[in-house]
Amino acid sequence: MSATTKPTSIETASSTAADVDGRTEGGLKKSLRLLFVYTLATGAIFTFVCYWDGIFLSYCGPGTWLGFLLMTAMVLPIGFVYAELSTMLPSTGSCLVFNTVGMNKHAGFWSAWLIMCAWLAVPAAGVLGILEWLNYQFLDNGLTGSYAVIVGAVLLCLWCLVSLCKNVVAGGLQTAMLFIAIGGLLVTSALFFFSGHWSLSNFSSFFANANAGDYGIGLGWIIGCAFLITPYFGFETVPAMVEEGTFPIKDQKKAILGSVLTCGIIYAIFYLAEAGCIDWNTYAFDSAPFVTFETLKLVFPDAGWMGWFVVALGIFGVVFPIGTSVLGFWYSAVRMLFAMGRQNFLPKSFAKCNRYGQPVIPNLLILAISIGFLAMQSITAFFDLMAFACAICYAMSSISAILLDVRHPEWERPYRAPGGIAMKVASLVISLAVAVFCCIGIGVETWVGFAGYMGVGLVLWCAMLAKWRVKGKDSTVWMRTPAGVIEY
Template sequence: MTTNARREAAPAAETSEYFEKRSLAQGSVSWVMLMGLGVAYAISGDFSGWNYGIAQGGWVGMLIAFLVMGAMYLFMSFGLAEMSCAMPTAGAGYAFARRAMGKVGGAFTGFAILVDFAICPAAISTFIADYVHALGWFSNVPSALIIAVFFAVFVGLQIVGVGEALKVTFGITLIAVAALVVFAVGIAPSFSVGNLFDIAPAASGASEALPFGVSGVIAALPFGMWLFLGVEGVPLAAEEARDPERDMPRGIIGAMLLLFITGFAAVMLVTGGAGALFAGTAAAPLVDALNEVGAPGFAAFVNVAGLAGLVASFFSCIYSASRQAFALSRAGYLPKFLSYTGSRKTPFVSLVVLGVIEVVLAVGIGNGSALLNMAVFAACVSYAMMNLSHILLHLHEPQMERAFVAPGGIALTSISLVLALVALVSTFFVDVVAAGCTLAVLVALMVYFFVYSRHHLVANAPDEEFAALAAAEAELA
């Protein structure tokens, strides 16, 4: 805790009635469900989007991007697992940054996480609508109506209860994993190493391995993120976990390991089966690759089951956006009505309000790729802040009780911090307008914080209490 943070004016406390209206269903989520949630966040990336990184950097460039970004997520996950055990709160990354960097750092981190998870469902919903039409379903129904119906159904399921919602998510995720297994079986007979390098060198100093040179590798980095994007949302379920100290590390790290397997299989098999040149432009890389190699039966199954991957990520991102909004609202950083919970102990107001905003974004912008690039920018900002939080907490609070200690300590989260900053810069290589728009949203939220919400924070909100405890211990020391 910094000196400036301790000098800030103390916020007011709220009554027990305030928190009774703002409580989640504790003990309702097992580590297996947490792992399923982590996989659900990112598994849609296996089915679409990542392959455009091959068009930027070639197969080797995309593989490097996958491994580098995978390392960033893995090292960050170690730190998140440690911090979520020490501070099991729905605020997650915001709460970690609040304790490490004060209210300003906490607000900025929390808003970045919220923007990331609020934009992701909007982006994915446009992909779902396109996917439904591509399957020939509801061809006469406008995309806007399909998007609205999906939001209504899945927001409604989450209002019913977190246990029920995560069971549905887990089931959908299993279908998506089955689709990946079927894809691997169908494409394997056509695999050829030569297919990995069929893009001719297109830049000075380039090679068959890196046809677009080193700059192509940098441009591919955001696409490497798509295979892991969202897994950092697992700690947002900490207050609802049965045993956070044991379940959070198992859930986060287990999800990362499975995502490494599925992501590597997609990058290797799509390209080795259908060719790098083909893979770099495919709209639906798994399905298109199977059709390209003459396996239409496998393609038909993966085409239908692949919708489950999109739905799983859509569903889980709605969950995380609502929990981040709930935590920020409960502590006063956002309007306090957003943290109301109903009889089912779910943040129904946040779910509904965010759902409406996300439908407006999806229908109004209508470009899923642009929306996803906006989400990636916000995600990179949050990654840098969360890694920095882990480093500062180790340096300033070595005595903090930690049921789980991140392997590699701050050495690995320091590497993840640097990679997050590199990834942040790389987003401007892909879509400078999307990055600029997201930055403008974050600035607007911080203006709201400085003008209004920092004067109306809730001192006894769990996230604020963690920070107050640290300040008290520092004063005693």
Template sequence: MSSQSTCHAGTDSGEYDVGAGAGSAGLLHSLFRTKPIDQVVHEDGQGEGGELKRTMGLWQLTLFSVGATLGTGIFFVLGQAVPVAGPAVVLGFVLAGVTALFSALSYAELAGTIPVSGSSYSYTYATMGELVAWVCGWCLLLEYAVSVSAVASSWGGYLNDFFDAAFGFTLPQAISHTPGDEGGVVNLPAVIIIALAMVLLLQGTSESATANTIMVSLKMVVLAFFCVVAFTAFDTGNFSSFAPMGWAGISAAGSKVFFSYIGFDAASTAGEEAKNPKRDLPLAILLSLLIVTVIYVLVGVAAVGAMPWQDFDSDTSLADVLNLATGNASWASLILSFGVVISMGTVVLTVLYGQTRILFAMSRDGLVPKVFERVGRNSVPVANTVIVCAFVALLAAVVPLGQLAEATSIGTLFAFSLVNLGVIVLRRTRPDLPRSFRSPLFPITPIIGVALCVYLMAGLESVTWLVFLIWLAVGMVAYFGYGRRNSKLARARTSD
């Protein structure tokens, strides 16, 4: 393959491609070959295995992101954040929301410009090349698989809380906890929640979106219930010393609650199943972030208003605040525990959906086996969904995840960084592309987005970095052993 033919193939689409050459230079160039955006958009939901179907509107896309973001974090994060910020924890939520906003703006721009499945993986392939895209996709696989396994694994404990409040009994330790927990043998509730999510996903995207809409609505009703009840015990005196630790406390609280915002990008994985992706994807991403931020601030105000901030410690949950406000009324605990169980269900459903669509996009590009792009009768990648759910169920049922779950944070922040960089690259290489949304104050906003992600990554524990680096090393073996050899883009270039 000549350098001339490769460059020509890239420039036909107005796309930047470094071309290929001999020796080490040719290898380097091949690793950073970009996928022409015209080709990315033209594929539009279809691969050799079949075509995805556009069934999701703006509200469904928005609630997909809300469902992935609004998990169990808000029910328990106040115990970690309030002691370091006091009543100013509400500003900590706003600070975390603004921090997430910088990356959300970049996601919104790329989602409207490149409205396809695969989220940041697909955006990176079109802007920074195949190797970077592979690394991004590989990190997303770690993030999605481990995070949904961790959520499913802990679902049994919260299900027991609900059973205890409602019926006065709990499931035996042996069948509700993993072997790493005392008395745990196999976590059957984790398998059940994943199986239920799989059944919904196999019914079709529209059916999954409808189920998610119902569950997210129930979750928001439960949080509204908490706010209403907590406000009945509201004491303005609890806010008299609003920021006892000053800006340092607000900043510390913002860092602790930031990870409660992860998931706003879920709508971007549905790019090829959205009815009007160029309009709806950017709106869904930004609306979901706004909705979640408003809910978090309201919950924070209600909680601190009902319980003096000095009484919060690392074990404090919304249930403790509710018990104080109602005098330990059992009905209040029952409703809140129901909300936690539903919250975890929406996270499992939406994250599993996102992972299957990322694998669909990677399979269509030849970087993972073709089985992941085969679409069945309901316009669903059936084998893909079954394989992912079976793997995640096994992981959640018998593997003690422990600190491995924290690795999801670094994978997420890494993907956020690449999306911010992708906006900068694409503005330079393809300024002519029609964009349904433009990130304001360019290039300041994506640069700040990258800086904030790097800052948060630097603050993660060394064991998290170790897991991340080991995962990357395994990914490099997989890429050079399979992905690079089977890449459809490489074969297309060779045939030029």
């Protein structure tokens, strides 16, 4: 790492991160309350519960609820590390910032590119979920081909418009959708538990899973459990919104850790309730979506109200979770691209904002990429791609946290992860373990998609290398640190 402290005319970092960079016209506006940041992060994490239910239940069978509890415990150390890093380095960009400061600008770029692999896949995956639900519930699979792409593109345009509006619009919409979804899923859990069909006998084949035929029961279940990291990535969106928060920087930890715990508890309760009502001897383990709807119809075959309840569950169990997840990741990816433009990883035009303080070009680019991703029709390919990319990015951030502990113990840390460097080592080991087990279970289609995405990143990286070799103001990137604004 080559780093030099800039003159004092450029403002140094502070524990409040009150200012945006003076070299950028406009900028992000401070208008997000802690509740909005929590709901944006929790909504981003909150997975497509009643759409990806088939994937979860196929990967971990009756023990899916235990898999979620284990993954919650495994993700928490990573959350602790991100909570410390985000309060010490409170600038939009999260892993871009952490790994540039912790290692170098190349690590910063590639970690950002990896996490955006997951973030940018979410809008298209979400649209596919809504289209499949419409086909399942109302259209008898009549929405396909070019018509599906057109409807999907319209939905993506609506998300883009919301992202370009004031923060309070997105924050309020996210809060409403999230809490309605959580309430609806808890009601559904209660229906399963008290249906008269919930039985411990349905857990007799506890570790049955879709990978058992290839890897055996034990290893197959562990591989499936590793992929469950996908429903947890999203807490890293909190640092992406740090410059827009109206709350003390140290309170970021509440949004990061609170979002992980909230989602983990809801997942465990919901899938414990559902698994106890499924006849696992007849379950296909084929990752087909909407298992919850079919289970409800089997459990309550004579209930006249079940028809409208399944439609309502589709709204608060499919549409709302997808809406919150897409909006949270869209917001975060926009701010990652904004930071890359502002800090000389990408052209300065990426840091231009509209009158509401929303970056324009990043929003339009994400819209275009998401429409292109609609061609990737496999939901399991999306799922696996997100899991692997997130695990590698988390490992890189854990390495940076360890290096910063060693190199700069004097830097102010408004929040310190419990356990010190041991917690950071645990975060690294967990991230690498998840990545390894994901590698074992990833299919050819996912690897092809990942290689194509990384190939695009390689082209951008080479272009930046050429740009950085030219002497002048464009030859370095910069980051705010507790020691001031530093060039790398």
